[in-house]
Amino acid sequence: RFNGERIIYELSLQDASAIYGSNSPKSMLIKYMDVSFGLGSNIFTLTQGVDCPYLSNYLDWHFFRDTSLPVSRKKAICIFEQNAELPLRRHCESIQFPFYGGLADSHLVFRTMSTVGNYDYIWDFIFHQNGAVGVRVHASGYIQSSFYFGDARDFGNKVQEWVLGIIHTHNIHFKVDLDIGVWFRAILQKLQYLSFSSDRTNKWGHERGYRIQIVSFSGEHVPESDPTEPGLSWGRYKLAVTKRKENEPVSTTAYNQVDPWKPPVVFADFINNETIVNEDLVAWINAGFLHIPHAEDIPNTATLGNVVGFFLRPYNYFDDDSSMYSPDSVYFTSLQNPTSCDVNQLACLPKLSSCNPSLKN
DSSP states (O other): OBTTBOOEEEEEEEEEEEEEOOSSTTGGGOEEEGGGTOTTTTBOOOOBTTTBOTTOEEEEEEEOSSSSSOEEEEEEEEEEEEEEEEEEEEEEEOSSSOEEEEEEEEEEEEEEEEEETTEEEEEEEEEOTTSOEEEEEEEEEOOOEEEOOTTGGGGEEEEETTEEEEOEEEEEEEEEEEOSSEEEEEEETTTTEEEEEEEEEOTTSOEEEEEEEEEOBOOOOOOTTSTTGGGGGGGGOSEEEEEOOTTOOOSOOTTTTTOSSSOSOOGGGGOSOOOOTTSOEEEEEEEEEEEOOOGGGSSOOOSTTOEEEEEEEEESSSSSOGGGGOTTOEEEETTSOTTOTTTOGGGOHHHHHTTSOOOOO
C-alpha cells in the first residue's frame, strides 16, 4: 500500500534457474531449477553488519518442509531504511531567484537470502518515497566448475590448476499482480517497459497506471527443441502478461526439475492468445544475466555487477511526485544558511544522531 491505497496484490518469486555450457559431457547437461531445491527452505540466519546494516530490524522465517511441524529460522529477514547516497530528485536554480530543492533517496528495504547449493541469492524488495518499488537480486557464492581439458577455454576460464569455471546463465522469474483496476496498454521494446492503466484518471485526465521497467542482461534461453525445455519454458519470455486465473497461481513447481520432459506446470501453456483488454492481469517477469566465471570468482563471486531486477514505477498514477510531501524534503533560498539544522536536517548529523537508540547494555 502507498498512502493507504493498495498498489500491488502479489509480488512473488517463482524460480531461479542456472543453465550451463561446457565441453564436459556431464557439465553441459546441467540445468538447475532452484525452486525444486527449496529457495524458501534454504533461507538461514543473517549476519548482522555484513548481510544487513547493523541497525536493521529482523524477522524470523517459518515454513513447512518434510514435517508436520513448522521449521523456524531466527533473524532470516531484515528490514532497514537505507540512504542510497543519491538524490531522488533535486534542482538548484541560479538564473533568477536562487533556491535549492531536493530529497535524499532514503528507501525501505526488505531483504533475505537463499543459499542453494553453491549459489547465494540476495533478494531485495525496495520501497521508494515516490511510490515506486524496486526488486533487486544479487548473486554470490562459489562457481560450478569442471575438469579443464581440450577446448575448455571456449566454455569459460581456467580458475585453478585443472579447473574450468563454466559459462552459465541465471534467470529469475517473478509474478506481479498489480491491483489498480488494470488492463494492458502498451509495450515499448527499446525502453523495456510495459505500462498498466486503470479506468480511473488522474487530475490531468490521464489513465492512472504503473509501468514495469526491467534491468536484465541474460543470454539466450534453452532452445525449444531441447526435450527438457518445457520444465523451464517461462525462460522463453522476458515479460509475459496473462489473465489472472486461480488455476494458474505459479509458473513452475518443485517437481519440474525431476521431470522437465513432462512437468506438472508448463508455463508456455499460459500463453494462449486470450484477450487481455479490460481484464485482471498478471505480469510474469524474467530478469537474468550471463556469467562467464573468471579468476576473481575465486573464492566467491562478487555481488558487484552481478545484479538484475526490475522497477514498478508510477505512470500518471498520481497528480504529481508524491515524494514532495516527504518530511525529509529540503528547500532553501540564497537568503538561508544551507548548513542550518532548521533548513537541512541532513547537514546536522550530530543533532540527528542524538535520536538513535542507545546500544549500550
